[in-house]
Amino acid sequence: xxxxxxxxxxxxxxxxxxxxxxxxxxxxxxxxxxxxxxxxxxxxxxxxxxxxxxxxxxxxxxxxxxxxxxxxxxxxxxxxxxxxxxxxxxxxxxxxxxxxxxxxxxxxxxxxxxxxxxxxxxxxxxxxxxxxxxxxxxxxxxxxxxxxxxxxxxxxxxxxxxxxxxxxxxxxxxxxxxxxxxxxxxxxxxxxxxxxxxxxxxxxxxxxxxxxxxxxxxxxxxxxxxxxxxxxxxxxxxxxxxxxxxxxxxxxxxxxxxxxxxxxxxxxxxxxxxxxxxxxxxxxx
Numbered sequence: 631x632x633x634x635x636x637x638x639x640x641x642x643x644x645x646x647x648x649x650x651x652x653x654x655x656x657x658x659x660x661x662x663x664x665x666x667x668x669x670x671x672x673x674x675x676x677x678x679x680x681x682x683x684x685x686x687x688x689x690x691x692x693x694x695x696x697x698x699x700x701x702x703x704x705x706x707x708x709x710x711x712x713x714x715x716x717x718x719x720x721x722x723x724x725x726x727x728x729x730x731x732x733x734x735x736x737x738x739x740x741x742x743x744x745x746x747x748x749x750x751x752x753x754x755x756x757x758x759x760x761x762x763x764x765x766x767x768x769x770x771x772x773x774x775x776x777x778x779x780x781x782x783x784x785x786x787x788x789x790x791x792x793x794x795x796x797x798x799x800x801x802x803x804x805x806x807x808x809x810x811x812x813x814x815x816x817x818x819x820x821x822x823x824x825x826x827x828x829x830x831x832x833x834x835x836x837x838x839x840x841x842x843x844x845x846x847x848x849x850x851x852x853x854x855x856x857x858x859x860x861x862x863x864x865x866x867x868x869x870x871x872x873x874x875x876x877x878x879x880x881x882x883x884x885x886x887x888x889x890x891x892x893x894x895x896x897x898x899x900x901x902x903x904x905x906x907x908x909x910x911x912x913x914x915x
Contacts, residue, residue, distance in 0.1 A: 680708025682783065685718050685737065686823030687857045687864045688729035690790040690804045690816075691833060693846035696881035697802030699790040700850040701729045702825070702858060703873050704865030714865060719876045721885040723748045726764055726791040727878055731823030733783045736775070740785055744768055761793040765805040765813055773811025784809045788822045792880040799839075802880070825857030825864035832856040835913035844896070847877050847888060851900050852910050867897040 688701035701718035704711060712734075719729040720741050728744060730737040747767060752758045759767065768789055775785055789805040796803065804816045819837055821829035832853035841849065851867070854875050858866035867874050874897045878887040904910065 680710070683707055683712035683716075683734040684732060684863070685716055685734050686731045687821060687825035687829055687854065687861065688718050688731055688788050688823055689819065689821035689826070689829050689833065689850060689853055690729070690788055691819035691837060691846060691850065692802035692804065692817065692839070693841040693843065693879075694839075695843060696792045696879060697790045697804060698843070698846045698850055698877065698879045699727045699729050699788065700847075700854065700875055700877040702854050702865045702875050703868075704858075704863065705734050706863045709862075711865075714868065714871065715873050717876055719878050719887075720745070721878070721887075722764070722789075722791075723752075723758065724884045725794070725880055726761065726789065727880055727885055728768070729788045729790075729822075730785060731788075731826075732785040733778075736778060736783055737785045737787070740771060740775070740787070744771060747771075760795065761791045761803060764791065765789055765815075768805075769807055769811045769813040771811075772807050772809065776810055779809040786822050788820065790880060792882065792884075794882070801882075821853065821857075823857075823864070825854075825861035828860045829853040829857040832910065836911065838914060843879055846879075847893075847896055848900060850877055851875060851893075851896055855900060855904070856910060867901060869898065869901065 683705040684707070685705045686702065688699070690697060690699040699719055703715050705713040705716045716734065719727060722728045722745055726748070728741055730741065748759060748764060768787060772785065772787065779785070786809065787807055791803055793801050793803050804820050806814050806816050806820050806822060818839060819830070819833045821833070833849060836849040836852055854864065855866050858864040872894065874890070874893045876887065877893050878885060
């Protein structure tokens with residue numbers, strides 16, 4: 631995200647200005663038009679609710695080895711399906727991932743800026759941010775988007791990370807946000823988006839603290855399936871098109887997106903079990 635060059639290909643003078651470790655603050659001073667949080671409309675104007683793609687549903691849950699974060703693939707514009715294969719889960723750095731619900735275009739720009747923000751901080755300070763600081767930095771970016779949210783273009787991220795400083799067994803952490811930048815830590819699972827009430831309901835009956843990666847992935851897929859079953863804006867596994875939810879995990883070894891064949895096999899297994907039990911598995915005794 632360059633801000634220009636000087637004479638003979640040299641970086642522009644602003645690159646030599648002493649500043650802080652926030653890349654967002656740097657842009658706000660020197661190139662504010664590049665920020666995704668700038669208001670797109672005049673004051674008092676709201677976006678039509680069916681003109682911009684919106685994404686749902688995303689969720690996260692802790693499990694034995696860390697934390698899992700997942701999302702369905704559908705984006706909608708009003709009653710229309712705008713996209714069937716949207717990617718709503720993205721790595722922020724080696725041990726942190728962000729997923730989003732809300733206005734797709736703004737969310738993708740915010741995710742990219744957040745990735746640069748974390749990298750910029752580490753290069754300037756020489757150390758990575760703590761997980762708590764990463765959550766607060768994202769909350770600040772969301773707060774800067776409040777003007778757009780009030781105009782109907784809200785972005786609601788979900789942050790998950792592996793905290794190497796936390797006690798063993800509590801290193802997978804989940805943070806949610808409201809449109810005003812309010813920050814809330816959630817444990818042991820959470821979901822955002824229009825299908826989130828159904829996803830959280832499914833996770834309430836399926837969650838166990840000692841789940842393996844496979845069990846956690848199946849629980850996430852079951853929760854997204856339940857969300858799609860009751861929320862038209864959430865897409866379930868599309869067997870015919872081979873479009874499946876994105877499932878990623880973050881452990882001591884870092885971020886890993888489950889390979890497509892693994893997600894497909896788990897999705898097909900889940901759908902097959904639903905033939906005999908359409909409402910999904912019962913809670914463990």
